[in-house]
Amino acid sequence: MKKFLDCTLLILFFAALASNFTSSTTHQIIGFAFLALVVAHNVLNRNFYKNYLRGNFNRRRIINHTTIFLFAIGILALTVSGAALADYFNAPQANWRSIHLGAAIFTTVLLFVHILIHASRYVKGKIFYATTILTFVLAVSAIFVLPYVDRWFHTVKINQNVLRGEKLNLDGKILIVYFSRVGNTNFPDKVDAVSGASLMLDDKKIIGNSQMIADLVQSIIGGDIFAIQTEKIYHADYGETVQIAKQEFSSGELPKLKNLPNVDAYDKIFLIYPLWWHTLPKPVENFLLNTNLTGKKIYPIVTHGGGGFGESIDAIKNSTQAEISAPLDIYSSDIPASREIILNWQKNS
Ligand SMILES: Cc1cc2nc3c(=O)[nH]c(=O)nc-3n(C[C@H](O)[C@H](O)[C@H](O)COP(=O)(O)O)c2cc1C
Incomplete structure (x- = not known):
């Protein structure tokens, strides 16, 4: 019984x-089932608690x-964060x-260590080593593989509540310019079939990461939005x-870009783009090279999968005469919590 439960x-x-x-x-059902069986595992192994203080405390x-x-602390953290993610309480x-x-x-x-300690009772010598x-x-693979899988196969989901x-x-007239894979790609109807690395779904609507940040920035500081659109259509497949x-x-x-904005009336340009190959996407470079931003101030925001700003800020400096403010980088998984990040960045700018 015990072995069956443990397996x-x-x-x-x-x-x-x-x-x-x-x-x-499915993930939530598995989580609940796991929690229930952890409780059963503890009941079946209640002798552990009964004999807790008896005998010697060897290494x-x-x-x-x-x-x-x-491990118990880890399970508690998983449960609380899982419940918060699933909106079970007003976290x-x-x-x-x-x-x-x-x-x-x-x-x-810890699970691997726990299993190893128990295995040491049954296996000895070379097999134990x-x-x-x-x-x-x-255990080391778990440390590296889990964030990797999370990065490349995870669809960041976002709730429109972040827009409130x-x-x-801010002083001056604001233009928010963004470039995103969404808006420059024809995605198939079945969005689940699309690699999630740069997409977010809200009620099954595809929103680009940088597009979402543009909407967020507008909800915080106001201003007009301009989407950089290329004449060519990018492939729906991420790779x-x-x-x-x-x-x-x-x-x-x-x-080639479909059109360029008239920036004459604006003082501040919030430039939001994804990091591509550690630098500025070529369509954004094209926008900067063909728009006269002299005398204006650019506030760069880069969304990325772990690469930070990369060399994109230098690329911006090489493509425009505008003044560049302290930039902000947002990791794609942090986007749902980025309202706070953007507010703090602007308060300190
Ligand atoms: C062509 C391409 C190249 C990318 N290169 C990098 C990179 O070098 N470093 C990185 O951290 N993320 C990279 N990414 C991930 C994107 O920067 C990240 O997913 C971004 O938030 C996507 O924004 P979007 O949904 O608005 O297009 C790349 C994505 C694409 C499509």
Whole structure:
């Protein structure tokens, strides 16, 4: 019975880790089932608590107790952050996704240690050392693989509520210019089939990361919005778009733009773009090269998958005469919590 329960727990744990490949409802059901079985696991192993203070506290026992204690904290963090993400309670604004991901990595590592400690009762000698190395490799993989999977296979979901909240009054007339894959790509109707690395769905609507930030900036400081649109249509497949952009960089091609805004009346330009190949997308470079922004101030915001500003700020400086303000970079998974980030950035600018 105990072994069957432990195997089921393990299977559920890994099924929960594969959350980027399952629907949110499935992930939540797996989470609930896992929690229920953790409780059952504790009931079946209640002797652990009964004998808690009996006997000697040797090194193995101390490590075991510490692991179980930390694992319990990890499960608690997973439960609270999971419930906040699923909107089960009116959670305060925080980056619950990062907390959930961090807790998942933390508990995965501890789970491997927990299993290893128990395995040491049954396997000895060379097999034990081999198991230890395997556990170590799996634990280290979890640290690197989980964020990687999260980065490339995760669709950031956002609720339009982020467009409501504190506002700021800035001097001068504001133009928000953005470039995004969405708006320059023909996506198939079945959006779930699209790689989620740069898309966000709100009620099944596709919104580009940079487009979402443009809407957010407008909801905070007002101003007009201009979307940079290329004449050419980018490929719906994420990997293909990455390759097309690579060719643009190697050939130096500046994709033709559908139109350019009249910027005469504006004082401040918020320039929002995704990081492409560690730098500024060629369509944005084309916009800067063909728009006279002399005497204006640019506020750059880059959305990215971990690369930060890359070399994009230098690329902006090389393409315009405008003054450049302190830029802001937003990691794609942080977008749902970015209202606060944008507000703080502007308050300190
Ligand atoms: C062609 C291409 C190249 C990219 N290159 C990088 C990169 O070098 N570093 C990085 O962190 N993210 C990179 N990304 C990820 C995007 O910067 C990130 O997903 C961004 O938020 C997408 O914004 P969008 O949805 O408005 O297009 C790239 C994405 C694409 C499509």
